[in-house]
Amino acid sequence: MNRFAPKNLIRHGLTLVFGLSLGSFLVGCNPTSLPIGPTSINSRYTDEQPSLSANGRFLAFVSNRNGSRNILLYDLQNRQFADLPGLNRQNAIADSPSISNTARYIVYLTNNQGRSSVILYDRITRGSQVLYQPYQGWIRNPKISPDGRYIVFENGGRGQxxxxxxxxxxxxxxDLIDGVPSGFSLSGPQ
Incomplete structure (x- = not known):
């Protein structure tokens, strides 16, 4: 039988086209095509609870890529992590970050030896401040206003x-964007 018969040629051609299409589809869906490494947002570790600054430049999130739950701050414009000396402490679990306009202020929860606290970190002074630490009960979901003045959170101290x-x-x-509070218009109230 002639191996170049039109029927065999069509079958081999379709098999080749299908195989190439499937192969390119699988390569396109491959999770390793994401940039993963020490200078990228995504890693092979758990990265969760993202918070975006009002100016859209910074992304804060919780990650276990350094062996414990830490808050990381990623500069989306420069594609690198920002240094946060004094923010993450050993033996304390960091959780639920929220950031101001330009990520000057980061508010988050920390749990140290079973005691939760709302902490404020200032990137300019590189200092942390305990804003709230209940004697008993639970706290969760802290959020900071864009200008950094107000902090809200949920408190379970009364049983609700x-x-x-x-x-x-x-x-x-x-924390102002270009010296102007967010939501403020130079042309007057909106």
Whole structure:
């Protein structure tokens, strides 16, 4: 039988086309095509609870890529991690980050020896401050206002989830985008 018969030629051609199509589809869906490494957002570890700054430049999230649950801050514009000295501490579990306009302020939960706290980290002073630490009960989901003045979170101290609002006061240095509060228009109220 002639191996170049039209029927065999069509069958071999379709098999080749199908195989190439399937192969390119599988390569396109391969998870290793994502940039993974020390300078990328994604890693082979658990990265979760993302928070984006109001200016869209910074991304804070919780990761276990360094052997414990730490908060990392990624500069999306420069595609690199920002240094956060003093934020992540040994023997403390960091959770639920929230960041201000330009990520100057990071508010988050920490759990140290079973005691939860709401912590504020200032990237300029490189210092942390305990904003709230209940004697008993649970706290969760802290969020910071874009300018960094207000912090809200849920407090379970009364046997139900209540919302707490902390005002850091009028004398703090606000985190403003280009010196203008977010939502403010130079042409007047909106």
């Amino acid at each position: 989830w209540d919302i707490e609002v902390l005002d850091r006061g009028p004398n703090i240095e606000l």
